[in-house]
Amino acid sequence: MEQKTSKQAHVLVLPYPAQGHINPMLEFAKRLVFKGIKSTLAITIFQSKSLHMHLDPESSSIAIETFSDGYDEGGYAQAESTEAYLESLNVAGPKTLEELIKKLDDIGQPVSAIVYDAFLNWGLDVAKKFGLISVPFFTQSAAVNNIYYHVNRGLLQLPLSETQVSIPGLPLLEASETPSFVHDYGPYPGFSGLILNQFSNVDQADWLLLDTFYELEEKVVDWMAKLWKIGTVGPTLPSMHLDKTLEDDRDYGTNIFEPKTSVSMNWLNNRPSGASVVYVAFGSWASLNPEQMEELAWGLEGSNCHFLWVVRENEETKLPSKFLEEISESDQGLVVSWSPQLEVLAHESVECFVTHCGFNSVIEALSLGVAMVAMPQWTDQPTNAKYVEDVWGTGIRALPDEKGVVRREIVEKCIKEVMVGEKGKKMKENAKKWKRLAKEAINEGGSSDKNIDEFVAKLLCS
Template sequence: METCRAHCLILPFPIQGHINPMLQFSKRLQHEGTKITLATTKSLFKTVNEVSGSISVKAISDGYDEGANGIAPEIYLLKFQKVGSETLTELILKLQDLGRPVDCIIYDAFLPWCLDVAKDLGVRAGVFFTQSCAVNNIYYHVRKGLLKLPLEATEVDIPGLPPLLASDLPSFVSNPGPYPATSQLVVHDQMEKIEEADWIFFNTFYKLEEKVNDWMATTLPVKTIGPTIPSMYLDKRLVDDKQYGLNLFKPMTNACVSWLSERSISSVVYVAFGSLAELDVVQMEELSWGLRTSNYHFLWVVRESESKKLPKDFVKETFDKGLIISWCPQPEVLAHKSIGCFITHCGWNSTLEALSLGVPMIAMPQWTDQSTNAKFVKDIWKMGIKAQPDENGIVRRDAIGQCLITVMEGEIGQEIRKNAKKWKDLARQALEEGGSSDENTKDFVSKLIQS
């Protein structure tokens, strides 16, 4: 029985974009001397072979052990809360009986009921936010009634943040109607009891969001612990840590890396919209033509569920200049010398990866936090531009082509690349040279082990 190390149980929300950063944080905690148990749902557990080294993986139930496809979000979340609370409690008590008591639960902010489980069992708890400080500060102000919905003004002023237009806000704030259950979760439920958590972890680093972090730290126990991307791309402290270690989609690693290696330096446009965003048929056609008529090679990730939206014969007709794949190891692609820019939906994981690896961005935000991230990419961090949609919300082929020329060539592109290098260096420094991110991680582990 181990008695010299604290034991953290990590519970992410069971989707790729939430699992990856929490798994990466788990690896760093383990490296600092903490025993880790990663808990996931039974349906996801069936797909997991090995996660990383000695990280133990255990299953709890969300009430849908054969999968929850087609289940309405509001029904799924209620069932997960009821069944998840019961089975998480059972798991923690079982680990205690086995001589491996849990000292701390680090839970995804999308699972706020975990805090009640921790309190009932007398276990300390840290809440992990997979989105930026800025976005969660907006949600916090809505939850506290400091930002009233529906919005009445076209511009809002929130402490710690630059002036924001309504269109810069997360979609669950600017237009909560289409997704009421998800809006309730991210704007209200995940913020409800965060003051009661022992720690609040943000997947960001201090220099990146200094002002908003300072404001939130005046009232909340916040810690910036990012960027949580594989160590070999930043500080190289974790040997052989090149992949996150768990993929819900099968990456076509050899195909895309071999293809990229045949291209010249900074010549390829990488295009990806994450694991959830869905483009409509018109937008897919416009993007296809924008890429096809450009002067650049492109690598485009099109999930299998989205591939039917591609124009007929597009893959065959662009074979000489483009590669379309269903999934890829994104950090490895972004770190490749042939990548010149990244057309992205600006999901937080993708934004943080591009920023940490110094890749200029063309933002095409779709929903949730992406408009806010795009605002910061363009106007605050100045390492990309935003592709402007027309009155129907479609970014047309000509706009895409002009964005590519702007970023890949000319004075604006040079300035963006200079800023991209600056943020890449600061991201590495945050972990490598005693920056606040790694210091926060070490401080947390030290206090946990000593107590």
């Protein structure tokens, strides 16, 4: 990758204030810096106080600035409701973003473009007001975003009236395989509005960036490219897990929770020679009910596989009694409150990932060649799980019963299928294929690298 330089081009990167949105957009900003484009990451005032940030000094050219969501002391947790938070974000956000742009201009760092999270569609209005290039960044899969587009434009009516859904560029979906905001329309008024409104003004944007890579979603990207100028710029993992171009880029650089790397890695490194490990994690938002937690726990124990399970501190009370004692005595598993997910998935002993199928987690597993057991919970996860099993062929879905609970027998069966089953061999082969293609996409001349270069060229010519 040949570095380019520019004294004028300056991109303001504006993620939605959540870990899963900050990480990919920060990694994209690091790529821009490598290409010679000044990048500033804008996070909320509360996040500037609460996030554990450990950006390497070599990445210090990524400036950190703040805007307000209206809850500067507590962020989302301070709001009375989801609706109240989003309303405040939509009022305070644009106002303070404008103030930030003026401030940067006053100190001789004028902004050329705003790359804003598509959840924050008011980013386009601010960009237009200042005559800046406007670029929404979509952190979910192209398939999921295409579904949301069809809902937003009235091409797919809610509530769903059919048991199957046909969308251009996508395989035929069962209603339950669409995002929860689509198939379970109604219970999430705040979030569903946020999600579906991504496309309310997107036709006015100069460019659309997708956090995927072309080879992963060719058909749907090709279809969307008929409507807009599209650029696939993923996978947005730290460079040392992909092309190794950015030598100091080993992790994302931000965490909601205090990193406790040594506990997980020491345990993995001390597994018996040849032991295969199941990694279990459901992200920073998903919350399993006590019955599901118990079923998952005993399913893991019944698999007879070594396992590393991330259970947030506020979820630990849901673990069944004597479970921790039993796995400690047998040395079968370890439960931790946090783990360095990228390092864990990259570890040679980890062969299976039991996941909620958040898109970041799925992309990480695909990029690091790990097969999956999919246990989607809500939002885009059912669609991601469909793709994991039926399109990308890198995992199996652990299906719930009529009560919505995945029983221990199913958990155990799915893990064994991935670890030692005949289908599991094919899943692992496919996982290795996607690992190779993910690296090729971001390497010099790969599909994502070409799109980043094209975006940089537009900035330099503006």
